[in-house]
Amino acid sequence: MRLSPDEMIFWQHGFLKLNGTIVFTWALMFVLAVGSKLITRNLSTELERSRWQNLLEIVVTGIEKQIEDVGLRHPKKYIGFLGTLFLFVALASLCTVIPGYEPPTGSLSTTAALALCVLVAVPFFGIEEQGLGGYLKSYIEPTVIMLPFNIISELSRTLALAVRLFGNMMSGTMILAILLTITPFIFPIAMSALGLLTGMVQAYIFSILAAVYIAAATRGRKPRPEPAQDIKA
Amino acid sequence: MLIDWFTVGAQALNFIILVWLLKRFLYKPILNAVDAREKRIAAELADADAKKAEAQKERDEFRHKNEEFDQQRAALLSKATDEAKAERQRLLDDARKAADALSAKRQEALRSDAVNLNQAIRHRTQQEVFAIAQKALTDLATTSLEERMTEVFMQRLRAMDGKAKEGLGVALKTGSELALVRSAFDLPAVQRAAIQKALNETFSAEIRVRFETAPDLISGVELTTNGQKIAWSIADYLTSLEKGVGELLKEKDNSEAKIQPKPQAKAEPQRGPKAAPKAEVKPVSKPEEAKPEAKHP
Incomplete structure (x- = not known):
């Protein structure tokens, strides 16, 4: 029994290897990029537009609205990072309906990579917004005593991001696999539907948390206690 | 070990590439299109407002002109009515005068007829009386x-x-x-x-x-x-x-x-x-x- 698609190795050459996680990620990347390219190839600026363009506009403007709601003043600047996080995670879980597919987010390596990206993006955007001094100053606020706790918080929330997504996605796949062996009829479908819902919720949580962290860093204030702790499935 | 560090690196790289790809093919064109449409709609609304204002102005102008026209028409009509009245009065007076003149002429003619008749009668009477008298005297x-x-x-x-x-x-x-x-x-x-x-x-x-x-x-x-x-x-x-x-x-x-x-x-x-x-x-x-x-x- 595989815990993650990492163990599905297609090709290996010493340190380099081509496992299921990377291959499925590429597939998702291909679908996203080519699909976007195809749809946005003939964009209309008129009042009439194609259904696909309408769909993409809804998705993109929806994400933009969410980012703005979190408190980021220039959503267009962050939509590339935060939007891609959401779309990748959401599509990864949506595609679980395809037989033989395993979500790359079910691999701790992928979720860790995404969490690391967030870990890097937060100070990147923070420094870009309020300068190096301003960003570093936020670690010793309200007092210097808080500095270690802030650092621990920074690391722990990255770890939490990675593990939360991995746990949810992996469990979904695992439960489905186990259930198929016990009750192969009907019940796995219900669980699969539940898995899709969980996947969407996790995609939302992941990107919103990243947005909150970035918003906290760019505004030079300590983030409030993680709301995700309460929502966490 | 659940974490394969090569995969982590590859996935991070993949993610960054995906970010770039989606930025290039999805967010930018879509947001541009939306912005363009919004601008277009705003421009159209502004244009519509301008047209509306223009139409309002033209309507006011037209109404004003209409009122002016009505006033002029009323003035002309009243003037024409007055003139027609005056003309009618004048014609009536003329006709009355003409009728009076005709009547006077007719009366004059009648009178002169009467005078003529009178003279004729007188003349005839004179002759007759004279003739009768003369005849009577001659006879007697x-x-x-x-x-x-x-x-x-x-x-x-x-x-x-x-x-x-x-x-x-x-x-x-x-x-x-x-x-x-x-x-x-x-x-x-x-x-x-x-x-x-x-x-x-x-x-x-x-x-x-x-x-x-x-x-x-x-x-x-x-x-x-x-x-x-x-x-x-x-x-x-x-x-x-x-x-x-x-x-x-x-x-x-x-x-x-x-x-x-x-x-x-x-x-x-x-x-x-x-x-x-x-x-x-x-x-x-x-x-x-x-x-x-x-x-x-």
């Missing part, structure tokens, strides 16, 4: 009409009553000028002498007389002196007759004008001609007396 006597008339004149002269005779006598005697005897025809010497004689006898004095012919008397003899006159002539009767006929015609005209003639109006003309000879009586002479005398011969 062998003497000529003129001789008879001189006789009648002399009879009247002698038959004058006291007061008139006295007045005429005084006038004849005291008159600075000669007494004038006018006759329709040139009197023969015998008759002149007879008249002279009659005068001398009547007034018991030598009366100097001058004889003169006056065809307007028609037929008769007239003695005039110092404002006094004694006469007998057919002209007197004819004048009376003419006056009677004239009154009759006038009365007829009046009754025609009144449409409903009054009974008294008819009675008057009948009385008129009878009374007329009396009105013509001269201060001294008595034409009514002459009437029966004129019938006798």
